[in-house]
Amino acid sequence: MRKTAKYLFWGTVLFTLFAIAGCNLPGFEAEGSTGAPGTGGTGDQPTGPTNTDGAETILIPGATFWMGSDAVDAQADADEFPRHQVTLGSFYIYTHEVTNAMYAECVAAGACADVQVLDSGPTSHYADPAFADHPVVGVDYVMARGYCRWANGRLPTEAEWELASRGAESLRYPWGSEDPTCDRTNMFGCLVPPDTAAVGSHANGNSPEGVWDMSGNVWEWVHDWYDDDYYVLSPLNNPLGPYVGEVKVVRGGGLYSEPVQMRTAARLGANPYRSYDDVGFRCVALQETFPEEYLDAEERHEHVPPSPLDGGGEHVEEPGGDPPWWVGGASGTFTCPDLAGRIHFSVEAESSVDPTTWSVSVGGVPFDCVYDPVLGMLNCSGFPPPGFDGFGDSAPYTLCWEHALASGCVDLIGHKPVDCGEVMLPLGVTTILDCPVDGLFTVTFIADPAINWDTARISGIDIPCVVVSGTELRCTAPDLRDGIHYDFYLHGFVSGSGEEVMFGAMIPVRDDCPVEPLLSHYSSYCFEGLHPVVRIDYPPGSTGLESASVGGVPLACIGMAPGVQICGDLPGAPGTDVEVEACFTDFGCETAIVPVPDCADEDPDIGFAIDSYCHPPDAAAASIHIWPFTDPIVSGDAGGVPITCSDWGGGWYVCPGVPGAPGDITEITFCLAGGDCYDGAVAVADCPGEVPPGAGDSWRIAAIGCHDETRIYFIVDTGLDWLVPGAAYTYSATDEVGSYTCDVHPTIPGRLYCAGLRPAAPGTLQLCLHPDGGVLTCNYYADFPAWVAGVPPCGTEVPPEVPPEEPPEEPPVPTCPDFLDQGTCLTNGCIWTKGPPDWMEHCYTPPGP
Numbered sequence: 001m002r003k004t005a006k007y008l009f010w011g012t013v014l015f016t017l018f019a020i021a022g023c024n025l026p027g028f029e030a031e032g033s034t035g036a037p038g039t040g041g042t043g044d045q046p047t048g049p050t051n052t053d054g055a056e057t058i059l060i061p062g063a064t065f066w067m068g069s070d071a072v073d074a075q076a077d078a079d080e081f082p083r084h085q086v087t088l089g090s091f092y093i094y095t096h097e098v099t100n101a102m103y104a105e106c107v108a109a110g111a112c113a114d115v116q117v118l119d120s121g122p123t124s125h126y127a128d129p130a131f132a133d134h135p136v137v138g139v140d141y142v143m144a145r146g147y148c149r150w151a152n153g154r155l156p157t158e159a160e161w162e163l164a165s166r167g168a169e170s171l172r173y174p175w176g177s178e179d180p181t182c183d184r185t186n187m188f189g190c191l192v193p194p195d196t197a198a199v200g201s202h203a204n205g206n207s208p209e210g211v212w213d214m215s216g217n218v219w220e221w222v223h224d225w226y227d228d229d230y231y232v233l234s235p236l237n238n239p240l241g242p243y244v245g246e247v248k249v250v251r252g253g254g255l256y257s258e259p260v261q262m263r264t265a266a267r268l269g270a271n272p273y274r275s276y277d278d279v280g281f282r283c284v285a286l287q288e289t290f291p292e293e294y295l296d297a298e299e300r301h302e303h304v305p306p307s308p309l310d311g312g313g314e315h316v317e318e319p320g321g322d323p324p325w326w327v328g329g330a331s332g333t334f335t336c337p338d339l340a341g342r343i344h345f346s347v348e349a350e351s352s353v354d355p356t357t358w359s360v361s362v363g364g365v366p367f368d369c370v371y372d373p374v375l376g377m378l379n380c381s382g383f384p385p386p387g388f389d390g391f392g393d394s395a396p397y398t399l400c401w402e403h404a405l406a407s408g409c410v411d412l413i414g415h416k417p418v419d420c421g422e423v424m425l426p427l428g429v430t431t432i433l434d435c436p437v438d439g440l441f442t443v444t445f446i447a448d449p450a451i452n453w454d455t456a457r458i459s460g461i462d463i464p465c466v467v468v469s470g471t472e473l474r475c476t477a478p479d480l481r482d483g484i485h486y487d488f489y490l491h492g493f494v495s496g497s498g499e500e501v502m503f504g505a506m507i508p509v510r511d512d513c514p515v516e517p518l519l520s521h522y523s524s525y526c527f528e529g530l531h532p533v534v535r536i537d538y539p540p541g542s543t544g545l546e547s548a549s550v551g552g553v554p555l556a557c558i559g560m561a562p563g564v565q566i567c568g569d570l571p572g573a574p575g576t577d578v579e580v581e582a583c584f585t586d587f588g589c590e591t592a593i594v595p596v597p598d599c600a601d602e603d604p605d606i607g608f609a610i611d612s613y614c615h616p617p618d619a620a621a622a623s624i625h626i627w628p629f630t631d632p633i634v635s636g637d638a639g640g641v642p643i644t645c646s647d648w649g650g651g652w653y654v655c656p657g658v659p660g661a662p663g664d665i666t667e668i669t670f671c672l673a674g675g676d677c678y679d680g681a682v683a684v685a686d687c688p689g690e691v692p693p694g695a696g697d698s699w700r701i702a703a704i705g706c707h708d709e710t711r712i713y714f715i716v717d718t719g720l721d722w723l724v725p726g727a728a729y730t731y732s733a734t735d736e737v738g739s740y741t742c743d744v745h746p747t748i749p750g751r752l753y754c755a756g757l758r759p760a761a762p763g764t765l766q767l768c769l770h771p772d773g774g775v776l777t778c779n780y781y782a783d784f785p786a787w788v789a790g791v792p793p794c795g796t797e798v799p800p801e802v803p804p805e806e807p808p809e810e811p812p813v814p815t816c817p818d819f820l821d822q823g824t825c826l827t828n829g830c831i832w833t834k835g836p837p838d839w840m841e842h843c844y845t846p847p848g849p
Helices: 100-108 141-150 158-166 784-789 822-827
Strands: 057-060 063-067 084-088 091-094 219-225 248-251 267-270 300-303 326-329 343-351 357-362 368-372 377-382 394-402 407-415 428-433 440-448 451-458 465-467 472-478 485-494 500-508 521-527 531-537 545-550 556-561 564-568 577-584 588-595 607-614 620-627 633-638 641-643 652-656 665-672 677-683 700-706 711-717 729-734 741-744 751-757 765-771 777-781 831-834 841-844
Touching: 057 158, 063 158, 084 158, 091 158, 100 141, 141 219, 141 300, 158 219, 158 248, 219 267, 300 407, 343 394, 343 407, 357 368, 357 377, 428 485, 428 500, 440 451, 440 485, 451 465, 451 472, 521 588, 531 545, 531 577, 545 556, 545 564, 607 677, 620 633, 620 665, 633 652, 652 665, 700 784, 729 741, 729 751
Parallel strands: none
Antiparallel strands: 057 091, 063 084, 219 248, 248 267, 300 326, 326 343, 343 377, 357 394, 368 377, 394 407, 428 440, 440 472, 451 485, 465 472, 485 500, 521 531, 531 564, 545 577, 556 564, 577 588, 607 620, 620 652, 633 641, 633 665, 665 677, 700 711, 711 751, 729 765, 741 751, 765 777, 831 841
């Protein structure tokens, strides 16, 4: 055995240990502990935005959409494969990126670390009032997360960001399929020299829900850890990304990006502790509720010197190799004064180059610091500066570094004790480690004065202990090392006085112990009910999983916790054994035999909808939508009569031959390839055999105008007495480019009020109404493009002239893709598909015979 050096700290920040005499430190609870964002499926409606910074938000309705890119997409990178379905609940997202002015308010409130202003690039005008409404850059992931927490929100997950960008229609770009241009986005070449544009400068680039700047201007930090294999094993519902990782995802492209990065599926991994000249962020107006197992980025920052060429910062796509860096911890924790009246605190301080000289000042007063190169910590002490008691629960301090290559300072926030008694009593604790044996080791704590310990933990896990004497405690701990250290925490009370004691220490791992064999464990199961995977457990900190394969074929692996990876999909038939080869850092490779689980027995939360349908036009059929649609329908039955279901794509099947008279209720049963069967009752469709005209001509556009620079409205008088609040009906309103939301006037029967994004080049307006149990009727307005063009900029005097009351000219005959509601689609002999459970609706020309 050998005695180790004594390191005493609270949380992840080192400080000299004291018994607490009437001194209560603030709690260090996780911001979110359980649950997941948007849980509850697409019907989960948030009560309202939670943010407190006054930022405008937009509700993104829950939906099922396609995430990622098709393998045949020549512009897509491998980390965008495979294209997969994801279902999210509703959420509110910021309409715009967080601006310089917004972030400066958080800094002024003492809740955010300040931006490092450089001589050139976008950060150079961070404090310039002329750039107040430009997106803030020069913020790393930790700073972005800190702002969203301060605003009572959080960063969006990668899936949330992509849904807000591409919509339920899974668009290639936020605005559609047209190639990027400088009137839609700010990318490389749009501004010379490249610079940020004010948020809200590119209305033509808005997403389907009206979110601005989701493409270009600045990349945006999102919540997820980055893993290029994650899509292979991504959950179907509300994915959170890997639970552990090294780099975070950024999305959207920026001012230095080429057009290919403007795609809604483009993704990139970036160091969460570095700030970049072209990365900003926006928040989701929902509080953090992530699982306890989720391991987020630490509270630390890496500071990289400016470019020697132009004095600007790094670009996230071209970080320029591995420049020297300096790390300053995001927060220190001040103690109460000791017997001499000095306060103590410690802060992380590391550099990739030596020698570096560090210094710390609190409130402008220099503190005495000793650097610990083993832990990379500065242990500092000094007398409280003037006004220290007036800083509330926190106090600012400045960390500076000097090196031949660069020097700099960063302003940080330290936590203060909530309540201090008369003095802090000095205390000493010595630790003694044994060498690990079979993954366990003994640690002895010797305290002076004696302490009655009631809690002992390593890496947050309780460990069993035996009291050897009044001053000695001996514990047995698993070999859970954090790099080259063990992370201990003890709690107790000083014998006799009853003073509370909290002890934290990063104890270096002994370097004279024999190398233990890697204690890894392998087990197979069905991840998310769909993916046959192997779970690989190994000691965290001592090694890392480099790869896993079966028969030489690599498996995709994602981190679920420190020392826990899942890898899949396992090849082979269910029940067969496969040999998994796993290779570890510094430990080489090993093999293990695991059985392939039968994931067909798992219920992956299949959802489905069965509707009556006509196909061909004169024959009753059943329309079946299933999600997820990884397992095909192989057989069907209608009231005991076998029916054949044709796959029309997107999880939609049409099954002709439903027997019975129109209106009769019949039971439809369908079975999937995996053997599961489902059923539901529908009314037999009344199929006329020919498409009724269904085109009315008596509905008058009474007015048309604008709400603001991006949204228009129009009022329709239909003369339909049944069209009143509470009426049961469906509708569609589309101009061949976009759709509009309509609502019944609260007091005038038959009047509809419709609104939507102002189209750049609309076509004929088609408005259809279908009362429950009634006849579908549509009106067409070929002059709609001219009416829209006549709408003046919002804020001018009056709307354009009201269109004439006489029927409009006969519009061109619409084709199947022109119909946006199910009734119109079906009565015109087209086929209909909709995505679950919020139903992405599309009308298509039926396939040939």
